[in-house]
Structure formats: structure tokens, C-alpha cells
Amino acid sequence: MSDEVRGLKGTQLYLNDVHRSFDGYKAINGLSMVITEGELRAVVGPNGAGKTTMLDIITGKTRPDQGRVIWAEHTDLTKLDEASTARLGIGRKFQKPTVFETHTVEDNLMLSLAGDRGVKASLLFRIAKAQKARIDELLELVRLTSARHRLAGSLSHGQKQWLEIGMLLAQEPKLLLVDEPAAGMTDAETMRTAELLRDIAGKRSVVVIEHDMDFVRALDCKVTVLHRGAVLAEGSLDHVSANQEVIEVYLGR
Amino acid sequence: MASTSFIDRRLGVFLALLAVVTVGVPLANTALSPESGLHVPTYMLSLIGKYLCYALLAVALDLVWGYCGILSLGHGAFFALGGYAMGMHLMRQIGSRGAYGNPVLPDFMVFLGYEKLPWFWHGFDMFWFACLMVLLAPGLLAFVFGWFAFRSRVTGVYLSIITQAMTYALLLAFFRNEMGFGGNNGLTDFKDVLGFSLSSDGTRVTLFVLSALALGGGLLVGRWITMTKFGKVLVGVRDAESRTRFLGYRVEQFKLFVFTVSAMMAGVAGALYVPQVGIINPGEFSPANSIEIVIWVALGGRGTLVGAALGALIVVAAKSWLTSAFPDAWLYALGLMFILVTIFLPQGVLGLIEKLGRGRREQPEPEAVEAEA
Numbered sequence A: 001m002s003d004e005v006r007g008l009k010g011t012q013l014y015l016n017d018v019h020r021s022f023d024g025y026k027a028i029n030g031l032s033m034v035i036t037e038g039e040l041r042a043v044v045g046p047n048g049a050g051k052t053t054m055l056d057i058i059t060g061k062t063r064p065d066q067g068r069v070i071w072a073e074h075t076d077l078t079k080l081d082e083a084s085t086a087r088l089g090i091g092r093k094f095q096k097p098t099v100f101e102t103h104t105v106e107d108n109l110m111l112s113l114a115g116d117r118g119v120k121a122s123l124l125f126r127i128a129k130a131q132k133a134r135i136d137e138l139l140e141l142v143r144l145t146s147a148r149h150r151l152a153g154s155l156s157h158g159q160k161q162w163l164e165i166g167m168l169l170a171q172e173p174k175l176l177l178v179d180e181p182a183a184g185m186t187d188a189e190t191m192r193t194a195e196l197l198r199d200i201a202g203k204r205s206v207v208v209i210e211h212d213m214d215f216v217r218a219l220d221c222k223v224t225v226l227h228r229g230a231v232l233a234e235g236s237l238d239h240v241s242a243n244q245e246v247i248e249v250y251l252g253r
Numbered sequence B: 001m002a003s004t005s006f007i008d009r010r011l012g013v014f015l016a017l018l019a020v021v022t023v024g025v026p027l028a029n030t031a032l033s034p035e036s037g038l039h040v041p042t043y044m045l046s047l048i049g050k051y052l053c054y055a056l057l058a059v060a061l062d063l064v065w066g067y068c069g070i071l072s073l074g075h076g077a078f079f080a081l082g083g084y085a086m087g088m089h090l091m092r093q094i095g096s097r098g099a100y101g102n103p104v105l106p107d108f109m110v111f112l113g114y115e116k117l118p119w120f121w122h123g124f125d126m127f128w129f130a131c132l133m134v135l136l137a138p139g140l141l142a143f144v145f146g147w148f149a150f151r152s153r154v155t156g157v158y159l160s161i162i163t164q165a166m167t168y169a170l171l172l173a174f175f176r177n178e179m180g181f182g183g184n185n186g187l188t189d190f191k192d193v194l195g196f197s198l199s200s201d202g203t204r205v206t207l208f209v210l211s212a213l214a215l216g217g218g219l220l221v222g223r224w225i226t227m228t229k230f231g232k233v234l235v236g237v238r239d240a241e242s243r244t245r246f247l248g249y250r251v252e253q254f255k256l257f258v259f260t261v262s263a264m265m266a267g268v269a270g271a272l273y274v275p276q277v278g279i280i281n282p283g284e285f286s287p288a289n290s291i292e293i294v295i296w297v298a299l300g301g302r303g304t305l306v307g308a309a310l311g312a313l314i315v316v317a318a319k320s321w322l323t324s325a326f327p328d329a330w331l332y333a334l335g336l337m338f339i340l341v342t343i344f345l346p347q348g349v350l351g352l353i354e355k356l357g358r359g360r361r362e363q364p365e366p367e368a369v370e371a372e373a
Helices: A002-008 A051-058 A082-088 A105-112 A119-123 A129-141 A157-170 A187-200 A213-219 A237-241 A244-251 B009-030 B042-068 B075-097 B107-111 B127-151 B156-175 B201-227 B229-246 B251-277 B287-300 B306-325 B330-344 B348-361 B366-372
Strands: A011-022 A025-036 A040-044 A066-071 A090-093 A175-179 A205-209 A222-227 A230-235
Touching (some): A011 A205, A040 A213, A051 A175, A051 A205, A105 A157, A105 B229, A119 B251, A129 A157, A157 A187, A187 A205, A222 A244, A230 A237, B009 B306, B042 B075, B042 B201, B042 B229, B042 B251, B042 B306, B075 B127, B075 B287, B127 B251, B201 B306, B287 B348, B306 B348
Parallel strands (some): A040 A222
Antiparallel strands (some): A222 A230
């Protein structure tokens, strides 16, 4: 019950009894969850558990049939579109790394920097010194400094994943939604990614969707197990791993 | 890869060549005697002027298709609307010199039994008003069309199809006599503009120079737009629209802006085209015309602006030559040209020229090295 107590103050995101079905298929079926400020949370679950649909609903890409999604204690996200949720401070990394392939690494970050997103502001944009410094900092963080002038399309899969995380950070979001960041990464890259996400958490809330259990263990955080669009179990990795239902639907396979 | 200087090599070379043509062709027309081998007859001057208008139209399409991924199959409609706006002014300028001698009503209206000028013809007797309409008519259509289409997130093939439907609907509408735009025959028999006879060499040269300047201006405007952060967002929309949205950009606003600017550019091209060819009729709205613009851009090199202009010049020049040399075969030749370029030159003719140029200098551009490193 401690979650509900904390849920009142310091809540970044609150999903309450969210439902969404597609042609009769209940992708999300009574999902409730609380993410607190600065929390790192791993969301696991078998295919079709509704993980990606959950992210679609939070970011305004998909409207829920029923239920509420509350941002920072007062804003209802279900009325907003992707651009609005992004402007509120939600950054989303896709399962398949999605970067601007024909732009340089540097331009990818420049386009992601927090700031006015309007047409006029974009036409008149001049990069400021502080923004340049921020790009340098981010390049360092995601280890792409030497690749700054390369086209993003020429990066390796793992590097693209990292660039996308860098782009998310450039937005200065309050919440990062990260969909399978370790997919296609080497073991060393996977561990580095876990380390990076742990560093980011604390300052920002981070929700990581992941299949790789080694990666989840490395994240060392609270785990939510989704099944058929609802929460099956929640707690530490050891706690949920010991849950008989979880073993049946997911881990046991 | 795009260079970072405003006037890069590609644009610089093209503008230099354009400047030579802008000065050289009128000189060869007026200063050289008709017996001289280098003399350019006036009909040829106007023909090249017409090509330059097409090139500007291609640049307009490249701005939306090459940079933002909006494959418009209806850009001919914006060109035609600009042309009609100019045509209406030229009709009003005829005054009482028409076949029926009516000082206000154009001939076709007298013939169709109009009592008075339709409301939408008012104001076109003033040149500045017509110029304003050259921009506003296509711009407004693009804005309204784009507002609905982009807000509803119509993209890809579906968007192409409705742009095609738009120009087809306008074709049918302008064919009708009741529309008040001269129906099937359109607008023609123009006499003069701002008091200068349209058949005089001086006016022809002026129109030619204006067309060249408009093309150069269009290229510079396009270059400016694509060099800004706005332009980089456009490319982002083209390559990963969802990423752009999730970064917080309202994609529909960006599309709407560039689509409207492009339509206005096409309108200017149409307005310069009409006095040089002496007629505007509903045929300009035909879907085939709009598809041909796409071919120009693809053939020249999409997403380069200069390539689009080059593609238009190559295709229309080839078309002029082939239609007289092989009247039965030119369509096949055009089709073949398009297929070959698509298969063998994905970067278009401009890509080939630049590749050959690099090969000759035998040192890849520094950017290319970095990109491959």
C-alpha cells in the first residue's frame, strides 16, 4: 500500500483502470500503475501483454476506451497527442531504433534539444553556446563524440540505440519511456546501457520495457509484470520471480 | 550529403549557368543579326522562358516531395491557378480591343451572354491585385487542402491520390462554361501587359529575364528553407515522421507551411508562363501534367532543388525535340528515360554529374570521407 500513499505526492505518472481493445481484443484490460518522480521501473511480460500499447496510451498515440492517465498529479494525458505529451516532458524510445538516418549525429541531437518547437522558431533558429555545450555533453555521455559528423544511418545498431537515448535526454524529459533498449546490443553494450539508465534515474523517471532478464537484473529496480493487459505482479525481481503465476505465464516458458 | 555553406558548389554552378543564360540569350536575340549563327529567334527565347517556368515548378514540387516526402500529384493545379490569375488580368487589359469590342467583358463572356462581370473577376484589371492573386489563389487552396489532409494524418499513397483528385476536380470545373473562366478554350488573345505589347521583342525579353530571376529566387528561397532547422525537421518528417512527433514537433504545421509556400512558388511559375505562351486553359489541370512534374524531379535528382530544375529542363527540352523528330515515339522515349533513370540513377542526373565530377578530381569530398569513416 505504500505506493498509494506516495502516489499522492511526488507522483510522475498514474494510470488508473485503463482499458483499450482493438476489434474485440483486449490489449489493455484494467491496467493501473504508479510511477514516482525519479523512479526507475522495469516492465516485463510475454508478447501481447500490452507493453507497447501501454506506451502508446501514455504518449497520446492511442486513446484508451476507459480509464485515466494522470501526469504529475493533475494533467490528464488521454486528451493529448504525441507532440503535446512530448512537450510536457515525456520522451519515448522506440523498440526499433528510430533516428533521422540522413542527418548527422549532431543534427539528430540538435533537433531534439529542448526549446520552441514552432514553425517560426524553427525557421529563425540559431544555435546558442549553451546548446552547443549540451550537445557536446550528450555526445560524450552516449559515446558518440567521434561520430558527431557521421550520418546517423551509418551507425551500428547499438550506436543508433544510444543515439536515440541521447536524443531523448536532449529533450530534457521528466519521464523516459524506453522500449527494449538492449535489443541487438552486445553483452558489454547491454551492461553499459543498464548503467546509463541507472544514472539517468533519480533526476528523471525511467520506465524500461525489456525481455532480457539479465538486463532487468542489471537495472536493479522495481519490476512490474504485465499479463493480458493488466498487472500480474509487482516488486523486486526476486519477489516477482518467485510468484507462481508469473512463473506459469512467463518465466517458466 | 548536403553542404553547410548557403551557396554550395551545386547551387553556385547552377546559378552561374543561369546568369549566363539570363544575359546571353536576350543578347543573342537582340544584339545579333538574324543571319548570325548564334542568333536566338524570339520564339526560341520564349520557349526557353517557358522551360524556366517549368523548372521553377519542379523546384516547388521538390521542396515538398524531396524534403518532406509529400508526393503531390496535383502540383499542376497550383501552377494553373497562378496562370489563370495572370490570364484574368491579361483578359481585362484587352478592353474594347476584343472581337466584340466590349470595354469590360472579355469576348467569351459576351459570346455566352453575360450581362455583367462575375464578382470574382473584379479587381483583376489592377496589376497589383492580379499579382496578389497569383500568390493567394494557389496558396489558399494549398492551405485549406493541407489543413484538412495533414490534420487527418493522410500520408503516402492516399495523400497522392487525393492531390490527384483535387487537380482532376478542378480540371472538370474549369471545363464548364458556367464557371466563368472561358470553359474549354480558357483565356487567350492577350494583347499587352502594363501597356507593353506581348508580341514585342522587348516584352518577350523582359518576361524571359523575369522567369530566370524567379527560378533563381525560387532556388534561393528553397535553399534557405531547407538549410534552417525547419528544413531539417522536414527531412526528419520524411525519414521518421513518428520520431518527429515524439520529439514534440507538430508535423502537420510544418507540412502545411511548406506545402503552402510550394503552391505559391508554383503559382508564380504559372503566372510567368501564361504571357509567354499566350494561353491558359483547363488542360493545365490535367492529372498527366502533374505526374510529369514528378518525373522531372525524379529524373533530375530528388531532394536537391537544383536537380529538380535540371530535370525539368532536360525533359521538356527532350520532349520538344522528340515531339518534332519522332512524333509517334516520344511518349515511349519519355517513359524509357524515366525507367532507366529510376533503375540506374537513384540520385538522378544531378547525382550522376556529381559522381563523374568527383571521379575526375580523384579526391572524395572531405564530408564523404567522414561519412564512411
